[in-house]
Amino acid sequence: xxxxxxxxxxVAAEAGVGVGTVSRVLNGSDQVSExxxxxxxxxxxxxxxxxxRSASSLSKGRTDAVGILVSVITRPSVMARLVGVIDVLSxxxxxxxxxxxxxxxxxxxxxxxxxxxxxxxxxxxxxLRIPKERITRIRKLAIPLVLVDNSLPNxxxxxxxxxxxxxxxxxxxxxxxxxxxxxxGDNARSDLGMSASENRYAGYLMALEAAGIGPDFDLVAxxxxxxxxxxxxxxxxxxxxxxRPTAIFASSDTLAVGVIKEAQQHRLKIPDDxxxxxxxxxxxxxxxxxxxxxxPLLESGTKGASMMVSLLNGEIAKPHRExxxxxxxxxxxxxxxxxxxxxxxxxxxxxxxxxxILQGGEELVS
Amino acid sequence: xxxxxxxxxxVAAEAGVGVGTVSRVLNGSDQVSExxxxxxxxxxxxxxxxxxRSASSLSKGRTDAVGILVSVITRPSVMARLVGVIDVLSxxxxxxxxxxxxxxxxxxxxxxxxxxxxxxxxxxxxxLRIPKERITRIRKLAIPLVLVDNSLPNxxxxxxxxxxxxxxxxxxxxxxxxxxxxxxGDNARSDLGMSASENRYAGYLMALEAAGIGPDFDLVAxxxxxxxxxxxxxxxxxxxxxxRPTAIFASSDTLAVGVIKEAQQHRLKIPDDxxxxxxxxxxxxxxxxxxxxxxPLLESGTKGASMMVSLLNGEIAKPHRExxxxxxxxxxxxxxxxxxxxxxxxxxxxxxxxxxILQGGEELVS
DNA sequence: GTGAAAGCGCTAACAC
DNA sequence: GTGTTAGCGCTTTCAC
Numbered sequence: 136x137x138x139x140x141x142x143x144x145x146v147a148a149e150a151g152v153g154v155g156t157v158s159r160v161l162n163g164s165d166q167v168s169e170x171x172x173x174x175x176x177x178x179x180x181x182x183x184x185x186x187x188r189s190a191s192s193l194s195k196g197r198t199d200a201v202g203i204l205v206s207v208i209t210r211p212s213v214m215a216r217l218v219g220v221i222d223v224l225s226x227x228x229x230x231x232x233x234x235x236x237x238x239x240x241x242x243x244x245x246x247x248x249x250x251x252x253x254x255x256x257x258x259x260x261x262x263l264r265i266p267k268e269r270i271t272r273i274r275k276l277a278i279p280l281v282l283v284d285n286s287l288p289n290x291x292x293x294x295x296x297x298x299x300x301x302x303x304x305x306x307x308x309x310x311x312x313x314x315x316x317x318x319x320g321d322n323a324r325s326d327l328g329m330s331a332s333e334n335r336y337a338g339y340l341m342a343l344e345a346a347g348i349g350p351d352f353d354l355v356a357x358x359x360x361x362x363x364x365x366x367x368x369x370x371x372x373x374x375x376x377x378x379r380p381t382a383i384f385a386s387s388d389t390l391a392v393g394v395i396k397e398a399q400q401h402r403l404k405i406p407d408d409x410x411x412x413x414x415x416x417x418x419x420x421x422x423x424x425x426x427x428x429x430x431p432l433l434e435s436g437t438k439g440a441s442m443m444v445s446l447l448n449g450e451i452a453k454p455h456r457e458x459x460x461x462x463x464x465x466x467x468x469x470x471x472x473x474x475x476x477x478x479x480x481x482x483x484x485x486x487x488x489x490x491x492i493l494q495g496g497e498e499l500v501s
Numbered sequence: 502x503x504x505x506x507x508x509x510x511x512v513a514a515e516a517g518v519g520v521g522t523v524s525r526v527l528n529g530s531d532q533v534s535e536x537x538x539x540x541x542x543x544x545x546x547x548x549x550x551x552x553x554r555s556a557s558s559l560s561k562g563r564t565d566a567v568g569i570l571v572s573v574i575t576r577p578s579v580m581a582r583l584v585g586v587i588d589v590l591s592x593x594x595x596x597x598x599x600x601x602x603x604x605x606x607x608x609x610x611x612x613x614x615x616x617x618x619x620x621x622x623x624x625x626x627x628x629l630r631i632p633k634e635r636i637t638r639i640r641k642l643a644i645p646l647v648l649v650d651n652s653l654p655n656x657x658x659x660x661x662x663x664x665x666x667x668x669x670x671x672x673x674x675x676x677x678x679x680x681x682x683x684x685x686g687d688n689a690r691s692d693l694g695m696s697a698s699e700n701r702y703a704g705y706l707m708a709l710e711a712a713g714i715g716p717d718f719d720l721v722a723x724x725x726x727x728x729x730x731x732x733x734x735x736x737x738x739x740x741x742x743x744x745r746p747t748a749i750f751a752s753s754d755t756l757a758v759g760v761i762k763e764a765q766q767h768r769l770k771i772p773d774d775x776x777x778x779x780x781x782x783x784x785x786x787x788x789x790x791x792x793x794x795x796x797p798l799l800e801s802g803t804k805g806a807s808m809m810v811s812l813l814n815g816e817i818a819k820p821h822r823e824x825x826x827x828x829x830x831x832x833x834x835x836x837x838x839x840x841x842x843x844x845x846x847x848x849x850x851x852x853x854x855x856x857x858i859l860q861g862g863e864e865l866v867s
Numbered sequence: 868g869t870g871a872a873a874g875c876g877c878t879a880a881c882a883c
Numbered sequence: 884g885t886g887t888t889a890g891c892g893c894t895t896t897c898a899c
Contacts, residue, residue: 142876153886158878168884185617189558190876193891198555200598208584218574221601225611230620232566233599235587245591251551254596322860355855358847362788364858367847371856396788419785422728422762481724481733489721490737492730494688508892519870524894534868556892559875873896882887 141184150178161186200230201443202255204245206263206327208235210360211389212415212432216261216283219436227444229256236263239326243269250278257443259283261436264328279446283439284331291446291454293439297331300428300461301338301384304412307426307463308382309346311470313410316343317354317372317380319365319390332357332386335414339384354380365393366400373401381409382469388413388420388427395425395468410469424467431459507550516544527552566596567809568621570611572629572693574601576726577755578781578798582627582649585802593810595622602629605692609635616644623809625649627802630694645812649805650697657812657820659805663697666794666827667704667750670778673792673829674748675712677836679776682709683720683738683746685731685756698723698752701780705750720746731759732766739767747775748835754779754786754793761791761834776835790833797825 143161147154152171159167160175167175178184192198201224205217221231232255234245246269249255257279264285265273273280282292308316318339321332340350356372358364365385373379385391391413395405403409413420416429438457445451481492509527513520518537525533526541533541544550558564567590571583587597598621600611612635615621623645630651631639639646648658674682684705687698706716722738724730731751739745751757757779761771769775779786782795804823811817847858 140876143878144876147886154877155879155887156885159885162878166884171885185619187559187876188618188620189555189564190891191878192555193553193559193893194876194878196878196891208587209580214575214580218601221574221599225601230598231600232596233587234597235584235591252554253551254554318855322857352855356849356857357852357855358849358858359860362784364847366788367849367858368856371849392785392788396790418728419758422732422758424762481730483722483724483733483737486723489684489718489723490734491688491722492724492733494725506892509894510892513870520893521871521895522869525869528894532868537868553892556875557894559877560892560894562875562894868899870899871897873894875892875894878889878891880887880889883885 141182143184143186146175146178146182146184149182150175197256198230198254199228200232200255201440201447202232202234202245202249202258204234204236204242204249204258204260204263204265206236206261206329207360208233210262211417211419212387212430213262215432216436216439219433219438220259220261220283220440221436223437223440223444227440229444229447236327242266242327250276253278256447257281259439259443260285261439262329262331264330279443281439281443281446283435286456289454291442291451291456293435293442293457293459295430295435295459295461297334298338298341300414300430301335301386302342303338303461303463304335304384304414304428305339305342306346307412307465307469308384308410309342311382311410313382314348315351315354315378315380315382316348317356317383318386319356319358319368319372319383319394320386321360321390322357335384335386353378360387360389362389362393362396365390366397367393369394369397370401373397373403382406383409383411385411385413388415388417388425391425391427391468392419392423395423406467406469406471412463412469416464420464420466426466426469427464429462429464435459507548509550509552512541512544512548512550515548516541563622564596564620565594566598566621567806567813568598568600568611568615568624570600570602570608570615570624570626570629570631572602572627572695573726574599576628577783577785578753578796579628581798582802582805585799585804586625586627586649586806587802589803589806589810593806595810595813602693608632608693616642619644622813623647625805625809626651627805628695628697630696645809647805647809647812649801652822655820657808657817658822659801659808660822660824661796661801661827662824663700664704664707666780666796667701667752668708669704669827669829670701670750670780670794671705671708672712673778673831673835674750674776675708677748677776679748680714681717681720681744681746681748682714683722683749684752685722685724685734685738685749685760686752687726687756688723701750701752719744726753726755728755728759728762731756732763733759735760735763736767739763739769748772749775749777751777751779754781754783754791757791757793757834758785758789761789772833772835772837778829778835782830786830786832792832792835793830795828795830801825 147157224231236242259281262284286292286294323333356368398409412426414428416427420427513523590597602608625647628650652658652660689699722734764775778792780794782793786793
């Protein structure tokens, strides 16, 4: 409570050394003798001194922070990627500054603030299409940019082939003998350029064509990204009577949930009357036994963030492009096979007040 | 490409004014004549100049960023609060620096880095208990701290009364005539101090006692926060035969999903053989028609962030404590009433390629 | 109203 | 090895 503010100068004075030496100690330079190191460290400890971030940022010319642009953060798939990104950045000692982008205007606003003010050392864009002009500008300013769940030439990115995924999902249904396969997906959005659903749709069409089945647009429906909307759309498809689909590919598990719920309302048995496959392998698909296309969501985030870390450390020279693998996870909603009970994974024990499943890595209150 | 870096001095020189004037313009001071304002603004525009964040931070002594400490970010309820926080901060022009906290060690690490380096102007802790020593330190440094989904004396916080919520949920089941009511919740964790589930359990016990029903620990089970774990625990309760519960209060919707899924495996009809109520009113509860206790998740985030904004603007003097209201949302899993079809909410139209539900606020690709 | 100059707290290049 | 010093780019008195 004595000093107004305690800076590097205070420490230097107190320890009887120059500020340079203190700075060296702070930054782990080996140009410091054992003796002074100890002394300075001691003073720092005693004074409880911590260097001010903004000062060193200004001096060093970097912020040690990474901006994360996220499209519609509430979507579980986006969330999962974000978590992966944050974890890796955090481990690398980088701050994760998160920007939620719900529309084009926000995207522009955030981008300009991030880029122009140099708030961050690098930018990770998740499931987002960045306007060309911005890309150009970012390039010119030499700000590292990594794309997660998107792809652009000459830019480091973690790419997932949604077309292939859509194809795989549809082929799965085809392999089960289905011919009248419906598609339920997201509205195509021009503002944020999230094209995942449309790409999966393209894969769907390709698979059908390869199987010699022409597209039937009566079996195709799009809407907002919610279970409720999917339920409504599914309902419309079910009303087609004889012409109704025997299987539906929903471009995300969230939509698949709505489809299945609605099927139950219509007394359609899953998968006998209607087979369903979703996409993303969200937790909900596992618990509701919904077939799906697994994409490594968390991994896409960690991979992207790792790229960023490498870029910032100057370890990577040329833009790297990583493509993650997809795989169909067949479950009850298409196969009708009873899924394995998860019981085996857990050991239930008698706890102090009721039953308990102990979990690893956490201390339990006794 | 001429100048190395373009700073406030460049602008000043180019505009033929002093740096002070440019700074005034930048910060919207009214101490600038109309003429110079115009000229400086013009030069800024022409030079495409933007002030550097870290420089003004150092000078101003603030970062215009807020640190958000989040416990186990993957939980949907936590996510929802986070989204609320980010949105408000973003609108206020504050950067949201997110720290994911999975264990006590991480909490300490992040806290010390945030606090000591003054990376941020304020801290918002979501669903997290901050150790006393840290609170003391934060207080001493006069760093604004807001608690969301937690409460501490003399600290601004957005509080949700989980005990009351647990009581409400249990009373709902009691009111339906149930006497053998089970509880499935999270393991109590000492490291992060997330006590929501335990508080709801306390409410559950209170409601039972008020109804003259003694606790039966055979009907109580705890485990990790996942549907799978809940399913396993539910299974154990179902095996009690005659003594099995006729209703279950799951301390979160995520757990309720597991309970219901497992009930179906056991051929228990919902809600006739087993009534279920969850907590949080997550999207999944709506689509699966699960009764729940609604808590304004997003609002807790926005409220908390608003408090922070006020604090940083010096608008609030004493710590404010906001308590959000809870309400039971009775649905099919306890009442057995067919929920309203969401169909009415949406208008399905004939799109260019299949059916479509148009959504407001988004441009659709034609 | 406006310019000049003194910091803000740290880093890094340069001397010794 | 270590001290000294000149910035990093901006804000903010304080004169004029």
